[in-house]
Amino acid sequence: xxxxxxxxxxxxxxxxxxxxxxxxxxxxxxxxxxxxxxxxxxxxxxxxxxxxxxxxxxxxxxxxxxxxxxxxxxxxxxxxxxxxxxxxxxxxxxxxxxxxxxxxxxxxxxxxxxxxxxxxxxxxxxxxxxxxxxxxxxxxxxxxxxxxxxxxxxxxxxxxxxxxxxxxxxxxxxxxxxxxxxxxxxxxxxxxxxxxxxxxxxxxxxxxxxxxxxxxxxxxxxxxxxxxxxxxxxxxxxxxxxxxxxxxxxxxxxxxxxxxxxxxxxxxxxxxxxxxxxxxxxxxxxxxxxxxxxxxxxxxxxxxxxxxxxxxxxxxxxxxxxxxxxxxxxxxxxxxx
Amino acid sequence: xxxxxxxxxxxxxxxxxxxxxxxxxxxxxxxxxxxxxxxxxxxxxxxxxxxxxxxxxxxxxxxxxxxxxxxxxxxxxxxxxxxxxxxxxxxxxxxxxxxxxxxxxxxxxxxxxxxxxxxxxxxxxxxxxxxxxxxxxxxxxxxxxxxxxxxxxxxxxxxxxxxxxxxxxxxxxxxxxxxxxxxxxxxxxxxxxxxxxxxxxxxxxxxxxxxxxxxxxxxxxxxxxxxxxxxxxxxxxxxxxxxxxxxxxxxxxxxxxxxxxxxxxxxxxxxxxxxxxxxxxxxxxxxxxxxxxxxxxxxxxxxxxxxxxxxxxxxxxxxxxxxxxxxxxxxxxxxxxxxxxxxxxxxxxxxxxxxxxxxxxxxxxxxxxxxxxxxxxxxxxxxxxxxxxxxxxxxxxxxxxxxxxxxxxxxxxxxxxxxxx
Numbered sequence: 207x208x209x210x211x212x213x214x215x216x217x218x219x220x221x222x223x224x225x226x227x228x229x230x231x232x233x234x235x236x237x238x239x240x241x242x243x244x245x246x247x248x249x250x251x252x253x254x255x256x257x258x259x260x261x262x263x264x265x266x267x268x269x270x271x272x273x274x275x276x277x278x279x280x281x282x283x284x285x286x287x288x289x290x291x292x293x294x295x296x297x298x299x300x301x302x303x304x305x306x307x308x309x310x311x312x313x314x315x316x317x318x319x320x321x322x323x324x325x326x327x328x329x330x331x332x333x334x335x336x337x338x339x340x341x342x343x344x345x346x347x348x349x350x351x352x353x354x355x356x357x358x359x360x361x362x363x364x365x366x367x368x369x370x371x372x373x374x375x376x377x378x379x380x381x382x383x384x385x386x387x388x389x390x391x392x393x394x395x396x397x398x399x400x401x402x403x404x405x406x407x408x409x410x411x412x413x414x415x416x417x418x419x420x421x422x423x424x425x426x427x428x429x430x431x432x433x434x435x436x437x438x439x440x441x442x443x444x445x446x447x448x449x450x451x452x453x454x455x456x457x458x459x460x461x462x463x464x465x466x467x468x469x470x471x472x473x474x475x476x477x478x479x480x481x482x483x484x485x486x487x488x489x490x491x492x493x494x495x496x497x498x499x500x501x502x503x504x505x506x507x508x509x510x511x512x513x514x515x516x517x518x519x520x521x522x523x524x525x526x527x528x529x530x531x532x533x534x535x536x537x538x539x540x541x542x543x
Numbered sequence: 544x545x546x547x548x549x550x551x552x553x554x555x556x557x558x559x560x561x562x563x564x565x566x567x568x569x570x571x572x573x574x575x576x577x578x579x580x581x582x583x584x585x586x587x588x589x590x591x592x593x594x595x596x597x598x599x600x601x602x603x604x605x606x607x608x609x610x611x612x613x614x615x616x617x618x619x620x621x622x623x624x625x626x627x628x629x630x631x632x633x634x635x636x637x638x639x640x641x642x643x644x645x646x647x648x649x650x651x652x653x654x655x656x657x658x659x660x661x662x663x664x665x666x667x668x669x670x671x672x673x674x675x676x677x678x679x680x681x682x683x684x685x686x687x688x689x690x691x692x693x694x695x696x697x698x699x700x701x702x703x704x705x706x707x708x709x710x711x712x713x714x715x716x717x718x719x720x721x722x723x724x725x726x727x728x729x730x731x732x733x734x735x736x737x738x739x740x741x742x743x744x745x746x747x748x749x750x751x752x753x754x755x756x757x758x759x760x761x762x763x764x765x766x767x768x769x770x771x772x773x774x775x776x777x778x779x780x781x782x783x784x785x786x787x788x789x790x791x792x793x794x795x796x797x798x799x800x801x802x803x804x805x806x807x808x809x810x811x812x813x814x815x816x817x818x819x820x821x822x823x824x825x826x827x828x829x830x831x832x833x834x835x836x837x838x839x840x841x842x843x844x845x846x847x848x849x850x851x852x853x854x855x856x857x858x859x860x861x862x863x864x865x866x867x868x869x870x871x872x873x874x875x876x877x878x879x880x881x882x883x884x885x886x887x888x889x890x891x892x893x894x895x896x897x898x899x900x901x902x903x904x905x906x907x908x909x910x911x912x913x914x915x916x917x918x919x920x921x922x923x924x925x926x927x928x929x930x931x932x933x934x935x936x937x938x939x940x941x942x943x944x945x946x947x948x949x950x951x952x953x954x955x956x957x958x959x960x961x962x963x964x
Binding site: 231262265274295298299307310311416460 | 716952
């Protein structure tokens with residue numbers, strides 16, 4: 207089985223869906239000839255031609271809007287927003303048009319499109335190359351929101367997203383494009399080739415949307431995470447010798463509530479980890495759901511490990527990023543008494 | 544040195560913010576004699592493959608066909624046969640009759656909201672006549688004439704307005720936010736301008752697939768200020784998209800006159816030339832000029848010669864909506880002073896001049912439209928009016944958010960059904 211990093215896996219997913227379905231069209235800023243600033247769309251224009259993979263003007267609003275029109279025509283747009291931090295000019299089109307089309311037309315017009323965008327911090331990206339705006343999309347009825355954390359999942363989830371009848375916002379944690387990151391920025395980075403999830407099957411396969419995966423089984427507490435934080439959380443519980451169950455949510459909407467409930471009802475404790483700022487973040491939704499549905503099983507308050515409620519700072523990268531220290535404090539708190 | 548160094552600024556004039564004001568406010572006597580209106584037949588008609596820059600004079604002039612003597616003149620005369628002219632006239636009369644009835648329905652409390660297109664009827668109906676039946680429109684809320692011209696059942700329009708059980712949008716949309724794929728009428732959104740670049744995207748899809756159908760995007764003068772106007776123009780130009788971009792300049796965006804959207808400095812048509820898009824400015828109350836311009840732009844798009852923008856110069860003769868009272872911001876008789884007249888009266892006079900129409904036939908047409916609208920209204924109201932709706936089948940409120948109802952919405956549906964019990 208080929209070994210791939212997340213970029214290669216995503217690139218391969220593009221080839222699989224584009225070979226299978228002539229209606230899939232890829233466009234965005236620098237995705238054509240150049241192959242994307244992160245190389246995710248490399249080689250696509252050469253293989254599929256300029257009418258199926260092309261460069262777009264620097265206009266996120268225009269990219270999403272024309273994708274809406276194409277989807278109305280019958281094309282399946284698989285578009286890229288260069289950084290999640292720049293998705294906001296397209297927000298009106300995503301929220302008012304993409305998300306609501308099926309509903310407002312009684313199902314006559316649908317928007318089967320995927321909006322890919324690199325997101326997350328830990329790369330000294332400063333304010334506008336580090337954001338995690340997933341809660342701005344999980345709050346919008348009509349959108350599905352996906353965040354992969356491994357090359358295997360990245361390919362399988364992207365193929366599933368393209369084949370899904372609903373619009374999908376696909377957040378790619380760019381910190382782990384080349385290798386998993388456990389939050390220890392002072393240690394050398396390990397490449398994906400040393401990780402079992404870099405075994406990526408050739409050809410078509412899917413990882414279903416709406417299904418979480420238990421990446422580590424445990425009995426003492428449940429850790430809910432997605433994206434880069436899956437690896438940070440996993441390292442933290444191992445370092446502290448906790449018998450923790452770590453769940454990678456993979457899809458935030460629709461959420462795999464069954465897996466979460468079963469786990470928390472078993473462990474009685476829960477910690478939620480995300481990079482995004484705390485207030486009104488997706489972690490708040492998770493905490494609420496766990497509290498509502500597992501209250502009589504809980505032995506301690508549900509904890510949140512998150513970014514701070516500030517813009518993402520450049521020089522303070524490691525004081526901002528929710529790394530091992532913040533994880534340790536929160537784990538100790540949730541395990542106390 | 545401070546940025547307000549008194550030594551440096553001593554002789555500088557005080558800057559002044561210019562806030563545009565319409566010429567006439569309530570109580571004033573409107574006088575449009577200052578508006579320069581080209582004579583009918585005067586504007587040249589370039590080849591449909593002409594470079595965009597060649598259309599620049601047309602972006603500041605006004606394409607007009609019907610002269611003061613009600614005769615068709617000049618190179619833009621589409622030379623339509625009498626049947627086509629009568630069809631456009633009939634559609635316009637139906638639209639106006641429909642608008643009047645639905646306005647009254649709203650006032651009678653049978654629905655919550657309505658928007659008329661009075662004075663703008665020629666634009667959508669003549670456009671529909673000039674384009675192919677399978678071309679796709681991305682309309683605003685004031686192109687109901689497209690649906691009427693394409694034969695969309697009046698009762699279906701009314702069902703939507705009443706949000707009744709016959710409403711194909713299942714009571715989810717505000718009245719007049721129609722949507723019908725089969726009639727090439729894209730779902731109307733309340734968010735202004737969004738449909739303009741979407742039309743470009745649809746036409747890009749048609750070009751990607753080697754189709755021969757084209758798209759037309761619609762926007763009002765006010766909404767050209769939205770960023771979506773700019774992205775539509777950019778994408779249309781960059782990819783040489785087979786799309787017609789229509790700006791309906793009816794002089795008013797609710798209470799704001801077109802100067803607040805930038806019309807004091809340049810025509811809306813002029814903007815297109817800056818993007819490299821061929822552009823025409825057209826008398827929107829002249830059905831023949833509308834037809835001729837759309838025919839030109841459609842031929843241009845179909846021959847891969849690229850997009851065109853058409854500014855339809857017209858006047859919003861009535862309030863913005865049933866929630867608006869224009870007497871609060873403009874003279875009550877301004878519509879009557881509008882120099883381009885009424886589109887129905889002008890086409891009617893033209894048919895008279897051709898000897899293809901008379902008062903009896905016109906009276907019969909008006910009666911026929913009235914009968915058709917009343918019959919449709921009766922049928923729609925039998926199905927239901929808004930105050931009776933929204934009580935049963937509450938569960939359907941939760942359908943179509945996604946292709947399948949996910950667990951969290953299913954739980955909320957159960958709660959809503961429980962609550963309504």
